[in-house]
Amino acid sequence: MLGSTHGTLTTDLRARVVACGEQPKNGAVHGTAAAEGDLDVSGRPLYAPVPDLDRFFRPESLAVIGASDAEGRPNAGITRQLIAWAERVGARVHPVHPTRESVFGLACSASVAELPEQVDLAVLLVADPLPLIDELAEAKVKFAVAFASGFAETGEDGAAAQERLAAAVARSGMRLLGPNTNLNAFERFRDDLDGPAIALITQSGHQGRPLFALQELGIRLSHWAPTGNEADLETADFISYFAERPEVGAIACYLEGLKDGRSFLLAADRAARARVPVVAVKVGRTETGARTAASHTGKLTGADQVVDAAMRQYGVIRVDGLDELQDTSALLARARKPVADGVVVYSISGGTGAHFADLATAAGLTLPTLSDAKQAELHEWIPSYLNVANPVDNGGHPVGDWRGPKIIDAILADPAVGVLICPVTGPFPPMSDKLVRDLVDAAERTDKLVCVVWGSPVGTEAAYRETLLGSSRVATFRTFANCIGAVRAYLAHHRFTAAYRSPFDEAPRVPSPSFRKAQALMRPGQQLSEHAAKQLLRAYGIRVPREQLVTSAAAAVRAAGQVGYPVVMKASGTRLAHKTELGLVKVGLTSASQVRDAYRELTDIARYEEVDLDGVLVCQMVARGVEMVVGVTHDQLFGPTVTVGLGGVLVEVLGDAAVRVPPFGEEQARDMLAELRGRTLLDGVRGGPPLDVDALVEVVLRVQRMALELGGEIRELDINPLVVLERGQGAVALDALVVCT
Secondary structure, three states: OOOOOOOOOOOHHHHHHHHHOOOOOOOOOOOOOOOHHHEOOOOOEOOOOOOOOHHHHOOOEEEEEOOOOOOOOHHHHHHHHHHHHHHHHOOEEEEEOOOOOEEOOEEOEOOHHHOOOOOOEEEEOOOOOHHHHHHHHHOOOOEEEEOOOOOHHHOHHHHHHHHHHHHHHHHHOOEEEOOOOOOHHHOOOOOOOOOOEEEEEEOOHHHHHHHHHHHHHOOOEEEEEEOOOOOOOOHHHHHHHHHOOOOEEEEEEEEOOOOOHHHHHHHHHHHHHHOOOEEEEEOOOOHHHHHHHHHHHOOOOOOHHHHHHHHHHOOOEEEOOHHHHHHHHHHHHHOOOOOOOEEEEEEOOHHHHHHHHHHHHHOOOOOOOOOHHHHHHHOOOOOOOOOOOOOEEOOOHHHHOOHHHHHHHHHHOOOOEEEEEEEEOOOOOOHHHHHHHHHHHHHHHOOOEEEEEEOOOOOOOHHHHHHHOOOOOEEEEOOHHHHHHHHHHHHHHHHHHHHOOOOOOOOOOOOOOHHHHHHHHOOOOOEOOHHHHHHHHHHOOOOOOOEEEEOOHHHHHHHHHHHOOOEEEEEEOOOOOOOHHHOOEEEEEOOHHHHHHHHHHHHHHHHHOOOOOOEEEEEEOOOOOEEEEEEEEEEOOOEEEEEEEEOOOOHHHHOOEEEEOOOOOHHHHHHHHHOOOOHHHHHOOOOOOOEOHHHHHHHHHHHHHHHHHHOOOEEEEEEEEEEEOEOOOOEEEOOEEEEEO
16 A cells, blocks of 8 residues: 555634635635535635735834833844834834833833724734733734744644634634744835845745845845744735735745645645746655754644645645745746747857756756758858757857847747757856847847856856846846756746646535445445445446455355456455455456365465455456556645555555645646656557556546545545556456545
């Protein structure tokens, strides 16, 4: 069986949809009057409310509770920063302290109840924010920020304290950022930059610093949400909000865990619909990383393979390093929609061009060979002995004179070219200065993407600091790898969003006719026998072999005659998982005597192994095909997940599997197969015929329906092997294991 992660899906989002009464901007109605159609067949929400965070990021009034101007005290520095921030955003500031008449010259209220007006945002500079929640609710405060630490990140006692805080906030109707957060939301953002902006979400404030510093390179940032422990407001809330902000060109995230899998997917879905790219570093690829993340934020990290698949399903671009997060987010925020997928590498060195082209091709970028006519045109300015098919090697000298702009314009004029990349491994003034100036000028004239890799380790050159960084049209990188990764993400994002159809729109809302039949087969807390498991599959239209369950040798012989020789005989019982290892499977029986002998041998082995049987299965022997596995397991964050991979007795050894989180459609099911290393087996090998991929996809989709309808009743399901036959002949589930919750 495939390994599984068990746990209970959190119901935070479902409760919020029912309780908070927020209205999403797409027209769907949520809240206490939510229609039944807003929930899928498993009872989980299909739409997420978008919190109105305008007054959080741009409040008209701000209360600082625990404000201080005592030199040397931490609260004094925070208060000073908040006052400066409030002045920049035009907010009135009201310090609150029980023993002070004023703070930094501002009149001070003794308590929340004595505030002179209703405030939009309250910043809590206190060790324990819980006692203040009811007071803030009474004063009708819209938002609060809790900096205090010592909650879920510290262990069980802290987690319990955080649960009490979250419950109080939920009752209050107020929204809370934190606890265990910081001042990043109240930084000084540059207001002299234009163009689409990056909105930043981080669960560790320090990890957002490199993104914030992009402003010094002329790249605009609009918001920073340091979500901390996410007792209330979470990453998903900010993704949904930012996706609808007109100034946001990309959302960059540093994530150590996800609070609720479904809420994250709904937010990612909203961004995909709006075609706003989401780029994320997600910690937890390794056991060490996952353990460290949990100790830091107190949140679940989830099985990384499931997280990775879920992100791909909704177009979230996952990167590993903060440098990749910077470069990819910056490119996606500012680059125009591509007009073609073709990439041309243009360099002054044949070695540089070959190296870059090799890496780019290996990463999956398309480097089209330029037409003969285009190559002839380029050779008007480039010596004939140099290669200009792609990569284009100009030899160096043409960049220093009038030929340089003509070469660049000719490349960009090719309709197959959507991206021009010029790697400059080191400065060579004055020619490199003119080269980047020509590239910047060309970028201003074209609607195609122009990228430069400035490989100098110094980075102080005027060509880099002034010419390249002074351009909002040229995407500048410092490494080959980051350039290639960012361009790949850019092209993939636009392909994805152009074809995107939300799976939530087509998710089933009412049970299928199969559901009632299936419920009658469930045995809570037990494993079903193979015979019962196959009945469950049959109820959902998944083909199984002809078979009969018998309890005597004579009945086995009669069944074999009815099923048709040759037959397979297998022991059937509720505690049998790996029958082959115990010798409880007999294959290729062709006579009555073989069937009798097999029956006696199977029952003798079962008695010896002390395995209770409900009988012996006499099964049709199915023609040979490729053995696959299709299954359902539970993830702590996302709930039921569907897995498909190469199956058979070596399934764990092969480890060739792909996973998706329901709901998903046929295209995602086919994408799962494309991810398998053994995918070509389905196309036929060594002269063999192609297999019935359509039938395999249909099984995956039917298993998904089971996962949605029976997700709360099935802890684990494995169809292994599922034999995929020749094209047009279908797929047959030869064995199945079902464990009920």
